[in-house]
Amino acid sequence: MEKKPEAIKVILATDCGSTTSKARFFKKIKNEYRFVASGEAPTTVEAPFEDVTMGVRNAVREVEELTGHKILAPNGIIVPARSEKEGVDLYVTTSSAGGGLQMMVGGVVKTMTAESAERAALGAGAIVMDIMAVDDGRRPHEKIGRIRHLRPDMILVAGGTDGGTISHVAEIAELIDAARPKPRLGTEFKLPIVYAGNIKARECIQDILDKTFALKMVDNIRPVLELENTEPARQVIHELFMEHVMSHAPGYDKLMKWTPIPIMPTPAAEGKMFRTIAETYNANVIGVGLGGATTNVYSIYEGKFVRTVSANLGMSYSICNVLKETETKNIIRWLPFSMEEEDLHDRLYNKMIRPTTIPQTVQDLVVEHAVAREALRLGFAHHKLLARPLRGVQRARTIADIFEQKTFEETYIDMLKVDWLSGTGGLLSHAPRRAQSALMLIDGFQPEGVTKIAQDSVFMMPHLGVLSTVHPKAAIEIFEKDCLVRVGTCIAPRGTAKEGEELMHVAAKMPDNSTISEHVKFGSIKKIPLKEGEKAELEITPFHGADIGRGIGKKRKAIVEGGVVGIILDARGRPIALPNAEDERKRKLIEWFKALNAYPEKLYETWGG
Amino acid sequence: MGRMNNTMSSQAYTPGLKRKSATIVQQTRRLPISGDVLVKKGDDVEAETIVARTFIPGNVHVVNVVGLLAIDPWETSRYMLKKEGERVGENEPIAMIKSFFGLSKRYAYSPVEGFVERISDVTGQVLVRENPSPLEIDAYVPGRVVEILPNEGAVVETPAAFIQGIFGVGGEREGQLMTVAAYDELLTAEKIKQECKAKILVGGALVTGDAIKKATEIGVKGIVSGGINDEDLTNFLGYKIGVAITGHEDVPFTIIITEGFGKMNMSKKTFTLLNEFDDRQASINGATQIRAGVIRPEIIIPRPELKSEELVKYKEKKEFLEQGLVPGTTIRIIREPFFGALGTISKLPVPLRRIETESDVRVLEAELEDGRRVIVPRANVEIIEE
Numbered sequence: 004m005e006k007k008p009e010a011i012k013v014i015l016a017t018d019c020g021s022t023t024s025k026a027r028f029f030k031k032i033k034n035e036y037r038f039v040a041s042g043e044a045p046t047t048v049e050a051p052f053e054d055v056t057m058g059v060r061n062a063v064r065e066v067e068e069l070t071g072h073k074i075l076a077p078n079g080i081i082v083p084a085r086s087e088k089e090g091v092d093l094y095v096t097t098s099s100a101g102g103g104l105q106m107m108v109g110g111v112v113k114t115m116t117a118e119s120a121e122r123a124a125l126g127a128g129a130i131v132m133d134i135m136a137v138d139d140g141r142r143p144h145e146k147i148g149r150i151r152h153l154r155p156d157m158i159l160v161a162g163g164t165d166g167g168t169i170s171h172v173a174e175i176a177e178l179i180d181a182a183r184p185k186p187r188l189g190t191e192f193k194l195p196i197v198y199a200g201n202i203k204a205r206e207c208i209q210d211i212l213d214k215t216f217a218l219k220m221v222d223n224i225r226p227v228l229e230l231e232n233t234e235p236a237r238q239v240i241h242e243l244f245m246e247h248v249m250s251h252a253p254g255y256d257k258l259m260k261w262t263p264i265p266i267m268p269t270p271a272a273e274g275k276m277f278r279t280i281a282e283t284y285n286a287n288v289i290g291v292g293l294g295g296a297t298t299n300v301y302s303i304y305e306g307k308f309v310r311t312v313s314a315n316l317g318m319s320y321s322i323c324n325v326l327k328e329t330e331t332k333n334i335i336r337w338l339p340f341s342m343e344e345e346d347l348h349d350r351l352y353n354k355m356i357r358p359t360t361i362p363q364t365v366q367d368l369v370v371e372h373a374v375a376r377e378a379l380r381l382g383f384a385h386h387k388l389l390a391r392p393l394r395g396v397q398r399a400r401t402i403a404d405i406f407e408q409k410t411f412e413e414t415y416i417d418m419l420k421v422d423w424l425s426g427t428g429g430l431l432s433h434a435p436r437r438a439q440s441a442l443m444l445i446d447g448f449q450p451e452g453v454t455k456i457a458q459d460s461v462f463m464m465p466h467l468g469v470l471s472t473v474h475p476k477a478a479i480e481i482f483e484k485d486c487l488v489r490v491g492t493c494i495a496p497r498g499t500a501k502e503g504e505e506l507m508h509v510a511a512k513m514p515d516n517s518t519i520s521e522h523v524k525f526g527s528i529k530k531i532p533l534k535e536g537e538k539a540e541l542e543i544t545p546f547h548g549a550d551i552g553r554g555i556g557k558k559r560k561a562i563v564e565g566g567v568v569g570i571i572l573d574a575r576g577r578p579i580a581l582p583n584a585e586d587e588r589k590r591k592l593i594e595w596f597k598a599l600n601a602y603p604e605k606l607y608e609t610w611g612g
Numbered sequence: 613m614g615r616m617n618n619t620m621s622s623q624a625y626t627p628g629l630k631r632k633s634a635t636i637v638q639q640t641r642r643l644p645i646s647g648d649v650l651v652k653k654g655d656d657v658e659a660e661t662i663v664a665r666t667f668i669p670g671n672v673h674v675v676n677v678v679g680l681l682a683i684d685p686w687e688t689s690r691y692m693l694k695k696e697g698e699r700v701g702e703n704e705p706i707a708m709i710k711s712f713f714g715l716s717k718r719y720a721y722s723p724v725e726g727f728v729e730r731i732s733d734v735t736g737q738v739l740v741r742e743n744p745s746p747l748e749i750d751a752y753v754p755g756r757v758v759e760i761l762p763n764e765g766a767v768v769e770t771p772a773a774f775i776q777g778i779f780g781v782g783g784e785r786e787g788q789l790m791t792v793a794a795y796d797e798l799l800t801a802e803k804i805k806q807e808c809k810a811k812i813l814v815g816g817a818l819v820t821g822d823a824i825k826k827a828t829e830i831g832v833k834g835i836v837s838g839g840i841n842d843e844d845l846t847n848f849l850g851y852k853i854g855v856a857i858t859g860h861e862d863v864p865f866t867i868i869i870t871e872g873f874g875k876m877n878m879s880k881k882t883f884t885l886l887n888e889f890d891d892r893q894a895s896i897n898g899a900t901q902i903r904a905g906v907i908r909p910e911i912i913i914p915r916p917e918l919k920s921e922e923l924v925k926y927k928e929k930k931e932f933l934e935q936g937l938v939p940g941t942t943i944r945i946i947r948e949p950f951f952g953a954l955g956t957i958s959k960l961p962v963p964l965r966r967i968e969t970e971s972d973v974r975v976l977e978a979e980l981e982d983g984r985r986v987i988v989p990r991a992n993v994e995i996i997e998e
Contacts, residue, residue, distance in 0.1 A: 068962060143674035143737075170685060173734040181672040181729065181739050185645065207734050315855055320902050324854030348842045349874035350948075355856050356779045356872060356902055360947040360992045361973065367948050368969045435970035603970065 006083055008474050011092040013084050015066075015074060016466035017059050018269055019046055019100040019258075021296035022319050022358050023429065024058035027466045028066045028074075028091075029481055036477040038485035041461055042066040045359055047254070048100040054254035055100055056261075079261040093474065094262045097465045099269035099294070100252070104128060104244050105187070107155040109135040109179070111162035111171040114394045116200065119224045120161040122309060122389060123199070123233035127240035128268030129157070130297065130314045135178070137162075137171050143178060150182035156248045158184075158194065158216075159236060160208070161224045163201030172200045176211040183215060192251055193217040195243040199224040199236040217247060229396050244268060264473050270299045272468025273427060274310050276482065277301045279471065280457070283479075286422035289448060291382065292464070293375060293428035295319035295358060298382035302390050304416050311386040316378045318371065318430045319358030322351050329377040336581050337373035337446070339592040340366065340610040361433075365606055368435070372443055375430055379447025387414035418451040418577075419497060419552040425487075427459035437567045438599040441490045449577055451497040452552035453543075453561045456490040456571070489535050491566035495573040498549030499580065500525035505546055506574040512540040523574040526591065528598040531572065533565030541570075568599060629776040629870075629908060629994060631882055637772045637912050638758070641749050642765040644668075653760050657751040657768060659786050659895055664749050664765045670742025673723045678736020680720040681709040685736030692738070694728045700740060701725050707738065752784050753895045754914050771918040773889055775870075775882060777836065780898025780909030781849060781858045782866030787812040787833030789913070791890050795883035798875075799837050801826040808832050812894055812911075814886045818875040819867070824848050827865060834866040834896045836886065836911060838878035859899025866898040868909040876952060879944070881996070889913045937990065943978060947992040954996070955980035 042065025081090035110117030162172030277290035281303035471478035647666020755770025799816030821844035
């Protein structure tokens with residue numbers, strides 16, 4: 004029997020990631036839901052194990068060992084709880100194992116309906132393998148070959164405004180039908196296709212696709228050019244993910260019997276929690292999930308939610324793809340010590356082939372942190388390509404647009420207006436000092452103005468995301484108390500100056516009414532300690548044409564929150580300029596690490612600082 | 613292979629490389645799409661015996677009939693000379709329109725031999741599909757068919773020595789093993805002679821770029837070595853590897869590395885085992901997939917001389933070892949600062965322990981071969997199965 008929400012005392016949530024399955028154990032303690040323990044084990048969805056529940060059991064067993072609470076039954080999870088020390092009242096799970104939800108999208112015009120379809124699929128937590136459009140420059144047989152080769156889990160077809168031409172979207176449907184892609188999982192089931200195009204073309208699409216595929220019709224994603232309506236497509240993608248995709252992945256038939264609550268794609272659950280931050284604090288939020296296989300970036304900016312996934316930018320099994328996408332020198336530039344290129348390559352390739360290993364030496368840790376900065380930077384660059392205004396819409400350019408030489412190709416995200424920057428994922432959550440993840444986030448995203456930095460304490464945002472669908476109260480309580488770590492606030496002017504020139508002055512009125520005055524020179528970082536939960540009043544004055552969010556050279560007053568690191572005064576300029584000379588660059592990095600006490604002090608000496 | 617029991621404990625599963633001098637290897641030989649199985653249960657097969665065959669649907673070509681005949685899309689069917697499903701030859705007319713009272717004719721031709729798959733009166737396009745092409749899969753290892761997968765393939769079983777590498781490129785190949793370098797030497801071009809042709813070369817802590825070039829010239833079937841430099845791998849493949857999913861590369865031979873990237877002595881036990889079977893016929897596959905659940909490259913040396921009672925003994929041992937990390941388990945450390953060191957587990961403390969990076973992690977205590985006692989994260993060891 005299912006319990007009422009208020010009667011739920013013990014909760015288990017798991018996430019089957021691409022590399023690791025993670026169990027999180029929550030309990031109601033004195034009327035409040037809290038995080039208690041976690042367990043992790045390698046995911047077992049693919050050969051030779053081919054049963055996702057084995058990895059889940061192993062992760063849960065670790066929780067059992069650490070807490071002494073019995074959770075596992077011979078064939079699943081003990082639900083509901085039988086005593087104080089046995090069973091749980093609620094079990095929920097997310098999954099991105101086996102490559103997550105892999106989709107292909109199609110539309111008529113690449114930059115219009117196809118782009119809207121891409122945003123809808125990404126928003127639903129999918130990895131978009133390819134984007135097909137009538138005008139994408141490929142010949143029909145090339146497109147057919149591509150669809151056959153990729154074997155997506157699901158296809159989303161959009162195209163045309165309501166009442167517009169039918170033939171173009173029919174052409175895409177005909178190509179899909181000709182390709183007859185075989186699903187990745189199981190040869191038995193019909194490949195799901197979601198049609199979210201011109202409603203007038205529905206009959207025609209049905210004729211072409213209904214025989215071979217599991218076809219589902221939803222409202223047009225672009226009913227008129229000026230409107231993008233991705234929500235209906237997104238919802239159906241979630242339903243089909245459970246019905247068609249998950250039920251065919253190895254072991255998921257069992258896992259689905261362990262819980263009556265639908266399994267959510269990990270990124271969808273993660274995105275839900277970033278949206279919670281935006282809604283709770285009425286703020287513009289940028290979030291990132293830096294995983295082993297992918298980097299997911301989320302923006303909730305002036306009410307618009309966009310998620311992107313960089314499918315092969317990750318910190319374990321796709322770590323070499325980060326190396327491939329950026330350049331060796333771009334990773335080495337973040338190292339405060341000398342390292343031969345070959346040595347770096349060997350380390351990263353060896354991590355790729357043994358992805359579950361963790362750094363045991365600080366040197367190894369710093370190397371991974373350097374790669375992470377690049378993965379974040381590339382992931383965000385990718386995100387900005389999709390977080391841009393709808394195209395195909397007539398717009399009048401204002402005088403201001405002309406002055407700023409703005410084009411509508413550019414992202415609408417203005418870093419000066421971003422209030423929160425928040426991160427999750429194994430590497431960020433497990434960074435031994437929070438200052439390390441703060442620096443990685445700041446270096447990767449380069450926030451400007453006044454930005455709160457937060458992070459997931461032990462990687463539980465996906466768990467809380469799926470929990471919030473059935474028990475929002477528990478999810479929010481745990482999120483506030485145990486998940487969201489306030490790292491601090493970053494104060495960073497946009498602009499540059501000459502080395503040694505003062506870029507900003509910060510006058511701070513601290514909680515004890517004392518005042519602090521900091522003159523921050525270009526190229527440096529300073530820290531004002533301010534604890535979590537405390538607030539300080541700042542007056543920030545930018546110099547040399549820099550902007551702190553109120554216009555060039557204009558003062559800004561702000562009440563800022565503290566955190567485990569404090570207030571970070573970042574006057575390194577935007578974009579952050581690293582010195583070209585090697586010794587100078589290393590000296591600078593050590594200076595920045597020291598300013599935030601990011602790594603063990605004794606090491607700076609050995610690194611040459 | 614690979615069906616593991618379901619009752620492993622949480623500390624049990626650390627992916628380890630298998631190195632067995634005798635075991636029963638089962639190879640599932642499966643078609644990508646359904647087809648005909650050509651063998652029966654109980655059949656004895658050679659490595660090259662074809663076990664299943666199917667036909668892969670041909671490529672599709674789009675003929676823009678509406679444009680070629682200058683008609684409206686809805687008229688397409690009316691001007692077709694061929695119906696859906698009908699066979700067509702290369703350059704054969706498939707649609708025609710007459711104008712000026714039949715004086716002028718316009719045609720649309722099929723670009724390939726095949727059949728008409730679809731005539732669309734919506735888009736005015738006609739799809740012509742090429743004839744299907746045959747696809748066969750062989751047994752890969754000599755042995756006995758123990759299971760038939762109806763319409764899909766068969767499971768072939770053989771007693772064999774079985775060794776996994778850590779990473780490989782290139783697909784299935786068969787050939788004679790030939791040791792050309794010691795476990796701690798460099799496998800250089802000088803070590804590859806004319807008599808290496810069609811052989812699977814074994815040895816070395818590192819296979820050099822020159823050796824790979826020489827091996828290509830001579831025409832070897834495979835190289836099994838301790839390590840490789842990423843640059844040499846990139847040159848061999850013609851592109852950089854970003855994600856470790858391999859096995860389908862178009863390369864002249866298969867490379868399997870047993871330890872990792874850079875110069876790394878081949879584990880003595882792996883080397884001794886391979887050396888023991890010098891001159892024997894082996895089946896190798898470089899296919900590697902590192903993600904949730906790992907596929908490692910493999911070297912299978914069939915041993916038909918082994919008796920079944922001997923194998924029962926090995927089978928029992930196998931189950932014992934799959935219990936995982938327990939005190940006494942032989943392990944190898946797979947990350948700095950003890951990368952490559954072998955040892956045995958002495959303790960498995962339950963509480964988290966703080967390591968140099970200041971992370972609190974689950975650790976184990978191991979006694980290394982050289983007598984040192986070290987603490988390492990449990991995540992940084994692999995089990996050596998023997």
